[in-house]
Amino acid sequence: MALAIVERVGYRTTEILAGFGEFSRFVGRTFLWLFAGALRVRNWRLLMPQFYEVGVRSVPVVAVVGAFIGMVMAVETYSQFAAIGQESRLGAVINLSVVKQIGPVLAAVMLAGRVGGALAAELGTMHVTEQIDAIRVMGVDPIVYLVVPRFVACVLLTPILTAYSDVLGIIGGWLIGVPFLHIPNTAYWYYSTHGGVDTWQVMEGILKAFFFGGAIGLISCYKGFHSGAGASGVGRACTESFVSSFIAIIILNFIFAEVSKDMYIAIYGIRSIFG
């Protein structure tokens, strides 16, 4: 009994390590082909359909989520701030939260669901119907043909979608805060930009979006390439793609928060929005 448990744990550990090694090789080959493939102008034509799929088709969902999050934050936080007479600083809190954390993370999570799921399903189906093998047999590397364009689209467009989500989140918060909750417009924006949002916060959000996009692209393509057989295999690949991307986003976000905070304090010192 005890031996069986040890065997199972050992087997699982080996499996996880082998999976991680396989993923690392996949990432390595993607980066190798990213630079080698960029030299071939012919490969550039593969980018546009992916830009459309990852970027244009994600605009509605990212816009709705961004706008409503800004509005919800205004509704939820107003009474607490009003109770201590600080409602004019609501804009600072909402806008700071949106550009630094909620905008990038929620946009990335939405993309992990919409784009990541679609990529894993598409590549998983290609895998089980031998279309990926067909590409290899015809002397074309599927990493160049399928993975690199999707990865590049995710890396380049996640920050743009994040910026878009940020803008709509800010507008959403303002829409509730100023016209409905009657916070003075000037104070709302004044406190947002004095002690609230500065270039650093905006850039931090945008910078981490590059990494979130990269993680979504790589994880989804990897899961699709290694999906199990049949419809259930593809379904599992989609689920695993979302869950793994989500975990990667949360962990990357924590690392960014820690590093960015230390760097910010070292450069500017601590700045309070209530200062």
Added chain:
Amino acid sequence: MSLIEFRNVHKRFGRQVVLNGVDLGINEGESLVIIGASGSGKSVMLKHMVGLLQPDEGEVWFDGKRIDQLAERKLMDVRVQFGFLFQMGALFDSMNVEDNVAFPLVEHTSKPKAEVSKIVDQKLGMVGLPEVRKKMPAELSGGQRKRVALARAIALDPRVILYDEPTTGLDPIRSDVINELILKLQRELKVTSVVVTHDMQSAFKVADRIVMLHEGKLMFDGTPEQIRTSENPVVKRFVQGEAGDEELAGLRGPSA
């Protein structure tokens, strides 16, 4: 010297041994059919020939060069000399027929669009489907899909065409069309053909030589005439399509 050669090839998946020391030479220009029961490793052999799978032990050679240890990048040069017809066609479902057939030409040549289009026409004409050019794979029947896949496989004028169960899932008439097509390509393009099948009618029609894979080893190697008259009971039962006691054991009740 053989064009394709297997030297003592072993392959297992987990605990299942699929190939257990296979030795086989395929000569240039011949039409070889590999037969064997479902799951006997026929498709696995085919995938070894183009480096889609690597043997656990043994060697695979193509045109005097060992290919089983080649890196993916170097395998590309070998693979363009092969055309591979997958069991279900493996057409790209996001592309129409024209783009599917043009795919290898676009990727490996710098021919102008008009010339690519002319070659696509010619290849679709060879498989007897000039009218489906603009259709999507989902709009094609099973037989049409395989013929389009064959047009794509011959787009680069390969030296070898590998057929993975080309008649599976087709009615007898459509199967015969595919068999005739294999013979036609063999005649017109002077290619080496390797066909994996368990359809004996198809095997007799297209083969110069037949090998039978059984329990990871080649059990038979000879001409269609020799396999017809073989006295080996396993070969005989397979050729005549008769299940033995072993296969029927599960169907018999416990009292039998």
